Amino acid sequence: MASIDELKKISSQVRRDIVRMVHGVQSGHPGGSLGCTEFFVSMYFEIMKNKAPEFEMNGIDEDLFFLSNGHISPVWYSVLARRGFFGVSELATFRKLNTRLQGHPATHEGLPGIRVASGSLGQGLSVAIGAALTKKLNNDPHLVFSLHGDGELQEGQIWEAAMYAAANKVDNLISTVDVNGQQIDGPVEQVLPEGDLEAKWKAFGWMVFNMNGNDIKDILNIVAEAKSHTGKGKPIVILMKTIMGNGVDFMMHTHKWHGIAPNDQQLATALSQLEETIGDY
Amino acid sequence: MENIISEPIMEKKISYTEKKDTRSGFGAGLLELGRKNRKVVALCADLTGSLKMDAFQKEFPSRFFQCGIAEANMMGIAAGLTIGGMIPFTGTFANFSTGRVYDQIRQSIAYSGKNVKICASHAGLTLGEDGATHQILEDLGMMKMLPGMTVINPCDFNQTKAATIAIADHIGPVYLRFGRPAVPNFTSPEQEFVIGKAITFISGTDVSIFCTGHMVWKAIEASELLADLGISAEIINIHTIKPLDTFSILNSIAKTGCAVSAEEHQLNGGLGDSIAQCISTTHPCPLEMVGVNDTFGESGTPEQLLEKYGLTAKAISEAAIRAIGRKAK
Numbered sequence: 001m002a003s004i005d006e007l008k009k010i011s012s013q014v015r016r017d018i019v020r021m022v023h024g025v026q027s028g029h030p031g032g033s034l035g036c037t038e039f040f041v042s043m044y045f046e047i048m049k050n051k052a053p054e055f056e057m058n059g060i061d062e063d064l065f066f067l068s069n070g071h072i073s074p075v076w077y078s079v080l081a082r083r084g085f086f087g088v089s090e091l092a093t094f095r096k097l098n099t100r101l102q103g104h105p106a107t108h109e110g111l112p113g114i115r116v117a118s119g120s121l122g123q124g125l126s127v128a129i130g131a132a133l134t135k136k137l138n139n140d141p142h143l144v145f146s147l148h149g150d151g152e153l154q155e156g157q158i159w160e161a162a163m164y165a166a167a168n169k170v171d172n173l174i175s176t177v178d179v180n181g182q183q184i185d186g187p188v189e190q191v192l193p194e195g196d197l198e199a200k201w202k203a204f205g206w207m208v209f210n211m212n213g214n215d216i217k218d219i220l221n222i223v224a225e226a227k228s229h230t231g232k233g234k235p236i237v238i239l240m241k242t243i244m245g246n247g248v249d250f251m252m253h254t255h256k257w258h259g260i261a262p263n264d265q266q267l268a269t270a271l272s273q274l275e276e277t278i279g280d281y
Numbered sequence: 282m283e284n285i286i287s288e289p290i291m292e293k294k295i296s297y298t299e300k301k302d303t304r305s306g307f308g309a310g311l312l313e314l315g316r317k318n319r320k321v322v323a324l325c326a327d328l329t330g331s332l333k334m335d336a337f338q339k340e341f342p343s344r345f346f347q348c349g350i351a352e353a354n355m356m357g358i359a360a361g362l363t364i365g366g367m368i369p370f371t372g373t374f375a376n377f378s379t380g381r382v383y384d385q386i387r388q389s390i391a392y393s394g395k396n397v398k399i400c401a402s403h404a405g406l407t408l409g410e411d412g413a414t415h416q417i418l419e420d421l422g423m424m425k426m427l428p429g430m431t432v433i434n435p436c437d438f439n440q441t442k443a444a445t446i447a448i449a450d451h452i453g454p455v456y457l458r459f460g461r462p463a464v465p466n467f468t469s470p471e472q473e474f475v476i477g478k479a480i481t482f483i484s485g486t487d488v489s490i491f492c493t494g495h496m497v498w499k500a501i502e503a504s505e506l507l508a509d510l511g512i513s514a515e516i517i518n519i520h521t522i523k524p525l526d527t528f529s530i531l532n533s534i535a536k537t538g539c540a541v542s543a544e545e546h547q548l549n550g551g552l553g554d555s556i557a558q559c560i561s562t563t564h565p566c567p568l569e570m571v572g573v574n575d576t577f578g579e580s581g582t583p584e585q586l587l588e589k590y591g592l593t594a595k596a597i598s599e600a601a602i603r604a605i606g607r608k609a610k
Contacts, residue, residue: 058365066361107393115364117393120384126354127389130361130369133346137322138365157385160354168346 002045007216009277010082011041015247016274017078017091017281023267025095028103031257032149033075035180035213035242039147040079042219047227049142053084055112063142064131066116068124069149069178070104071259077101080113081281088281122155124148125175129165132173143230146175151183154192159204165235166205174226174236178213180244182255197239206237213240248273295482295501297467301438303459303495304402308333309438310445311370311400315341318368321449324359325372326352331461332372332402352377356385360395368449369397375404375458376417383423390454391427398448399424403461404434405545406573406590407495407583416578416586422550424456425523431476432522434458434544434552436497438466440520443474451476458494460545462583465498479526481533485515488601489533489540493519493552496543496571499587502594503543507601514601522552527559534566539604543571543597545587567607569600 002010014037022028044050048063067076074094081088086100093099100111104119116127128146135142152158165173177197185191194200201208207229211222219240226236244258245251248270262270314321315337322344329335329347338345348355352373359369371378378401379386390397401420408416425432431453435441441459448455482497483504492500497518504514515533519526534540540560542553553570560566573590587593 060365064364115393116360116395117388120388123353123357123385123389126357126385127361127364129354130358131364132361133358134362134365134367137344137367140365157351157353157357160349160351161357164348164351164354164358 004216007041007045010045011037012275013277014041014075014078014082016271016276018074019248019262019267019270020280021074021078021091021094022261024092026261027095028074028261029071029259030074030261031182031244031251031255032069032072032178032180034248034251035244035246036072036075036147036178037247038216039176039213039219039240040075042216042223043145044079044083046220047223048145055085057115059115060138060140061142064115064144066124066128066131066144066146067105068118068146069121069152070118073101073103073105076105085112091281121149121152122157125158125161128173128175129161129170132170135172143227144173146173148175148177150177150179150181150188150194150197151191153177153194153197162201162204162206169233170235171231171233174223174230174238176238176240178242179239180242182244182258184255184258186255201237205234207234209236209238211238211240213242214246295467297465299466300463301466302461302463303435303438303441304331304461305333306435306438306441307400307402307445307457307459308336310442312336312340314446314449315344318449320366320368321370322346322362322367323370323372324348324355326350326355326377328373332400334372352382353385356382357389359397360389360393363395363397370400371397372400372402374415375401375420376415379420379423380417387427391430394429395454396452398455398457400445400457402459404458405460405495406578406586406592407460407462407545409461409583409586410580412580413577418547418573418578419550420458421522421546421552425555429453430523431455433476433520434494434522435520436494436518437464437468439468439470439472440474443472444520447474447476460495464495467498477521477524477526479529480518480520481515481529482518483514483516485513485537487513487537488605489515489517489537490543490597490601491517491519491530491540491552491556492543493522495545496592499592499594500543500597503597503601506594506598512601512605519552522555525555525559530556530559531564534560534564538608539567541569541571541597541600541604545592546572548572548574567604569604571597571600
């Protein structure tokens with residue numbers, strides 16, 4: 001079992017990976033990736049049963065993870081590599097020609113850890129539900145996790161899926177929403193306010209938890225609590241507050257670093273704020 | 282996609298004793314699959330009766346997923362069901378199986394290489410009175426453009442049943458298109474359906490008629506009209522639009538020197554386009570296309586609509602005569 005200090009060290013290294021990957025190709029999405037770093041590290045290094053470094057598409061006898069807001073691929077790729085699914089040196093190929101680390105996650109190039117393409121928003125919850133149904137058909141007691149952006153909830157398919165999961169008691173599924181309050185054109189509250197998300201998910205029949213996605217201790221506690229409520233007839237959603245761009249002061253609390261890359265000077269500033277703990281790629 | 286090279290299959294007797302809807306062929310095939318393969322699961326979006334999936338639902342309730350009127354979610358769930366080894370068959374009207382959910386199919390199924398069978402009923406004009414909102418005529422084009430997607434449009438009940446059973450053994454996404462009305466059921470109930478292998482129903486020497494779906498029987502009727510004029514037409518059933526059986530197509534036109542395509546679909550993007558691409562890049566020859574010419578359908582009976590939009594045996598025979606007339610003297 002990893003200690004919180006160990007998970008924090010990994011998180012710092014993952015943040016370095018994120019800004020270096022995006023800087024290296026001068027494109028990509030650092031803001032949401034930095035905001036979700038503690039969540040990914042906690043999931044892959046502590047919470048989920050996975051078979052790293054081995055990967056098998058069918059994922060029998062292990063927990064499954066689906067990233068629906070695929071644009072935050074940098075954090076996922078870094079965590080998959082740091083967990084051992086592929087070599088960390090491959091992070092340098094992010095978004096470059098012939099890479100397995102496509103701009104948005106894909107199965108097409110065979111990158112271990114990815115089970116469905118995502119990027120066009122709103123589709124991942126449905127896929128996660130399907131995988132959860134197959135786990136039930138296979139009598140596989142392991143869980144399915146998914147992550148979504150709060151802006152992504154503006155896609156109608158999310159609510160089709162939410163309705164389905166509750167009506168059909170898909171209770172081996174824990175979905176998390178990254179509530180950073182930002183989307184490309186600005187704050188969610190300005191672009192298309194979503195109202196009371198907790199009330200909405202409850203109205204759709206889900207069990208709702210809240211957590212601080214930038215606090216590893218809170219993540220471990222809340223996800224453990226959520227897991228204890230699986231198998232009880234309701235799908236579970238965790239509304240996870242995060243700070244977009246967390247860890248790099250000039251990228252925090254703004255939508256402006258949703259999808260742009262730092263220049264050389266900005267990279268140097270960012271890296272000066274992020275300790276190199278387990279070695280740069 | 283492997284390159285399928287085949288010899289044409291010859292069927293000698295062409296007659297029928299009954300008319301049946303192709304969608305019922307799907308329902309019968311799905312039920313048979315359910316009995317022999319527990320990995321086969323089915324999803325429907327509030328059209329279980331129309332798709333003839335009710336027998337499967339009744340016999341295998343734990344493997345049937347009623348998704349309600351939410352086709353995008355259904356496609357995503359189908360993609361997810363494959364993770365862990367299920368073989369999902371989705372069922373809804375062709376319009377809602379393609380145009381409504383194109384991005385879901387593109388990203389979560391085709392690009393992700395998921396083993397989903399998209400089964401689409403009520404395709405084309407022969408849906409009839411519901412009108413153009415439901416009469417999709419663009420679905421073959423949309424589906425054949427997706428890399429890795431197999432596209433199949435069988436011609437009668439027996440062939441649809443055989444195709445339904447066959448696609449379960451094919452690993453990869455498949456679009457299976459069928460229809461609503463009762464049409465002649467003339468192929469063998471014992472046929473083996475081979476994906477990508479065209480079937481020569483009638484051998485001929487003057488013109489090759491490549492036809493798919495409901496238009497196959499119309500083409501057989503056209504061959505009789507042409508025979509009365511002393512014209513020998515070869516009738517080839519292209520049940521698989523993709524991968525296209527280019528060997529059978531080129532083999533036939535090498536003999537006849539001209540071709541006609543016939544489909545219940547837009548000329549843009551359909552079977553005719555695929556054949557034009559095949560022959561223009563290898564063995565150019567006159568090609569006439571029978572299909573819907575850049576217009577939407579409308580309400581009417583299936584036969585009225587086929588007549589109004591030129592999808593008849595007469596139209597095929599006239600196209601054949603034009604093609605023959607364009608051959609180099």
